[in-house]
Amino acid sequence: MHETMPTTAIDDIVWPAVPDRRNATILALLFQFEQSQWWEPNRLIEAQFDQIRQLAAHAYLTVPFYRERFAEAGLTPADLDGPEAWRRLPLLTRADIQAAGEDLVTRALPAGHGRTKEIFTSGSTGTPIRAVRSELWEMIWSAFTQRDHLWHRRDRAGTLAVLRESGKGKAPYPDGVVSPGWGRSANPVFATGPSVSLNIRTSVDHQLLWLVRQNADYLLTHPSNAADLARLSLERGIELPDLRQVMTISEILQPAVRDLVREAWDVPVVDMYTAREAGYLALQCPDHEHYHVQSEGVYLEVLNDAGEPCAPGETGRVVVTPLHNFAMPMLRYDIGDYAEVGEACPCGRGLPVLTRILGRTQNMLVMPSGERHWPLLSSPNIKALLNLAPIRRYQFVQRDIRSLELRVEVSRPLQASETDALATWVRDKYGDVFTVTVTEMDELPRSPAGKFQDFVSEL
Numbered sequence: 001m002h003e004t005m006p007t008t009a010i011d012d013i014v015w016p017a018v019p020d021r022r023n024a025t026i027l028a029l030l031f032q033f034e035q036s037q038w039w040e041p042n043r044l045i046e047a048q049f050d051q052i053r054q055l056a057a058h059a060y061l062t063v064p065f066y067r068e069r070f071a072e073a074g075l076t077p078a079d080l081d082g083p084e085a086w087r088r089l090p091l092l093t094r095a096d097i098q099a100a101g102e103d104l105v106t107r108a109l110p111a112g113h114g115r116t117k118e119i120f121t122s123g124s125t126g127t128p129i130r131a132v133r134s135e136l137w138e139m140i141w142s143a144f145t146q147r148d149h150l151w152h153r154r155d156r157a158g159t160l161a162v163l164r165e166s167g168k169g170k171a172p173y174p175d176g177v178v179s180p181g182w183g184r185s186a187n188p189v190f191a192t193g194p195s196v197s198l199n200i201r202t203s204v205d206h207q208l209l210w211l212v213r214q215n216a217d218y219l220l221t222h223p224s225n226a227a228d229l230a231r232l233s234l235e236r237g238i239e240l241p242d243l244r245q246v247m248t249i250s251e252i253l254q255p256a257v258r259d260l261v262r263e264a265w266d267v268p269v270v271d272m273y274t275a276r277e278a279g280y281l282a283l284q285c286p287d288h289e290h291y292h293v294q295s296e297g298v299y300l301e302v303l304n305d306a307g308e309p310c311a312p313g314e315t316g317r318v319v320v321t322p323l324h325n326f327a328m329p330m331l332r333y334d335i336g337d338y339a340e341v342g343e344a345c346p347c348g349r350g351l352p353v354l355t356r357i358l359g360r361t362q363n364m365l366v367m368p369s370g371e372r373h374w375p376l377l378s379s380p381n382i383k384a385l386l387n388l389a390p391i392r393r394y395q396f397v398q399r400d401i402r403s404l405e406l407r408v409e410v411s412r413p414l415q416a417s418e419t420d421a422l423a424t425w426v427r428d429k430y431g432d433v434f435t436v437t438v439t440e441m442d443e444l445p446r447s448p449a450g451k452f453q454d455f456v457s458e459l
């Protein structure tokens, strides 16, 4: 069987495959994506606004929250002829979503959008929101999953190891759970090899033992967890000879993780930028380490403090409008992340470029002068830190405007000289205006969703 052959719905037709209705729709979307990725940026924007007007008209007529929103802004959906008019509509915040409750959900989902499902997500802000999504939107979501596989030329016959399940008692060590395919669908668009899953709360030692046993071709996990596994592999001289790619999701990818994974296993990291309430936002370019906005599914703005679009090289807040979720339209949703805008990509795709995706402003380091910085550590920075003490994992916490705490998980208790050296290193890196304490911890906690942040601000 050819690895990229779609699954057939009719037993005695094996080539070319005749897919069922759902899979045929996903393939039709992919067929269009293959073309639209090469469109000129202006043509993409025009098509997006054709769709935005449909979405906005639906929101205006059937979602109580937006009736008021449009009235306050002195707009009607027909006025939305492009990005400038669009920017007159106020941003939708997480607080708006919490306060609006049912008033953000459509009173009438049009035919063809299927049933609705509700999900709860806290993102990394700790502010939980409820989102309602339609079956149609989930199907479009699946098309972007397939695009990511196509872009990164994955061999679907391979084994996918997944370390992301965080539910208590689910996919427990030592075996985890084996599934026949990579996705949840019983009838996937393309046949795949098996996937194996283990709970991400399993200790890193046990995760690595498990991973060695799987001989997986691909690993899907959070960036911080990939980093922990890579560090331990280097420390123990463990190789994963069958591994071809590490796919990362859910957290901000620190640039140093790419180097670390390359050093440990000699494979690339392919990162993706998604949100449960907003879908696929950006995927890594097939030829570069930066990201392409998924313009066929989302209108994504990167705005400066004045609310104007950022130019290439500038960093601003990310505001997203998923184009196809009519169950709970989110128009100009301020997702809370920051990103840096890039120049047009040399690969020739017209999809906008994001060079870096940064965390949330609440995760910025604040200097006593009031200046704010992204506390990114480079690969040499991390190497220097690890050379000072036997550190397994670390986390920086800004307690107040003048003090930083470095929390470390260590493989043996630290000597006083090591603690001093670490504190000095932190002051060298972030400024000697800070009082630095070093705390040894048995375990650095993950969030309920299994996420980990290496810089936390308590300001």
Ligand SMILES: [Zn+2]
Pocket (backbone or CB within 6 Å): 285, 286, 287, 288, 292, 345, 346, 347, 348, 349
């Ligand atoms: Zn590109």
